[in-house]
Amino acid sequence: MSLPMLFVLIAGASGLMGFYRLLAGPTATDRVVGLDILFAVAIILSLVASWVSGRTVYLDVAIGLALVGCVATLSWARLIQPDAEGGGQGGAQVGPRGGCQAGSQDSSQASDRGDSRGDGRGNSQDREGRP
Amino acid sequence: MMSLLGWTICGLGSVLLLIAAIGILRLPDALARQHAATKAVTLAVLVFALGIGLLAQDPAWNWRLLALACSLILTLPLASHALARAAMRERMRGSGLDQIP
Numbered sequence: 001m002s003l004p005m006l007f008v009l010i011a012g013a014s015g016l017m018g019f020y021r022l023l024a025g026p027t028a029t030d031r032v033v034g035l036d037i038l039f040a041v042a043i044i045l046s047l048v049a050s051w052v053s054g055r056t057v058y059l060d061v062a063i064g065l066a067l068v069g070c071v072a073t074l075s076w077a078r079l080i081q082p083d084a085e086g087g088g089q090g091g092a093q094v095g096p097r098g099g100c101q102a103g104s105q106d107s108s109q110a111s112d113r114g115d116s117r118g119d120g121r122g123n124s125q126d127r128e129g130r131p
Numbered sequence: 132m133m134s135l136l137g138w139t140i141c142g143l144g145s146v147l148l149l150i151a152a153i154g155i156l157r158l159p160d161a162l163a164r165q166h167a168a169t170k171a172v173t174l175a176v177l178v179f180a181l182g183i184g185l186l187a188q189d190p191a192w193n194w195r196l197l198a199l200a201c202s203l204i205l206t207l208p209l210a211s212h213a214l215a216r217a218a219m220r221e222r223m224r225g226s227g228l229d230q231i232p
Contacts, residue, residue, distance in 0.1 A: 003138055010145040014152035021155050021164070029161040029218040033168040036210070037155055040172040043199075044148060047183050050192075059195040066176075066199055070206035077213035081220045 004052050008045065015041040028080040032073060039069035137186035144179030151175060161218045169211030176203060 018037030025031040043062045050058035154167030177200055184196045 003141075007141060007145045010149050014148045017152040017156045025161075027161050027218075027221055029214060029221055030164055032214060032217075033155060033161070033164050036168050036214070037152060037172060040148065040151075040176055043176055044145070044179050047179055051183055051186060056191050056195060059192065059199065063195065063199045063202060066202045067206065070202075070210045073210035074213050077210065077217045081213075081217035082224050 004048050007048050011041050011044050011048070029077075032076045032080065035076065036069070036073050039065060039072070043069070133185055133188065137182050137184075139182075140185060141179055141182030144175050144177075144182055147171060147175035147178060160222075162215065162222065165211065165214050165218050169207060169214065173203060173207050 015038060018034045018041065020034075022031050022034030022038065025034060043065050046058045046062040046065065050056060050062070148171075151167055151171035154171065155164050158164045158167055180196045180200055184193050187193065187196075
């Protein structure tokens with residue numbers, strides 16, 4: 001067994017552990033942590049692929065994965081965090097509320113073609129009223 | 132000689148990644164898991180990039196690896212800080228404390 005194959009196997013085992021945490025995490029933060037591990041495994045696998053194939057294109061893929069992984073983790077962390085109780089209109093509340101409003105608007109637009117328009121709006125109010 | 136050093140550093144990076152994954156699997160709390168994920172994984176990817184750079188010895192590879200390391204160092208603390216704040220809020224949500232960081 002060659003040495004890059006060993007690195008691929010180790011990274012694959014780490015990816016399996018991260019994927020287990022992504023599936024079975026008790027809180028939403030654990031799932032985002034598992035996603036973070038999967039991004040790191042993908043970066044390391046693309047580094048190994050660049051060395052095995054001898055091309056520098058996979059290094060560009062690794063740079064892109066690093067940047068996209070940061071943005072993905074940041075936006076997921078802003079999306080899943082609970083609201084501050086009784087807080088003002090800080091920047092922290094923009095993330096989850098904006099995300100929920102965008103999703104409910106999309107669903108109401110999708111249900112606008114049908115006849116159950118009030119259902120989507122009531123659902124959005126229910127989702128916003130949750131502390 | 133430099134090839135042996137590069138392979139050793141790459142092996143160290145992959146062992147660090149495996150340790151981080153075991154920590155994610157075994158640590159008891161969301162905040163502790165986040166701690167294992169962000170810091171150890173950052174170090175693992177940086178060490179692996181250093182090993183590949185020692186193996187390649189080519190400016191086209193080394194500049195790209197340097198760009199990868201700089202983007203990781205610049206962007207991963209932001210993501211880990213946001214994750215830690217989300218985990219902290221999720222832990223303190225049921226405790227009735229109103230000073231949420």
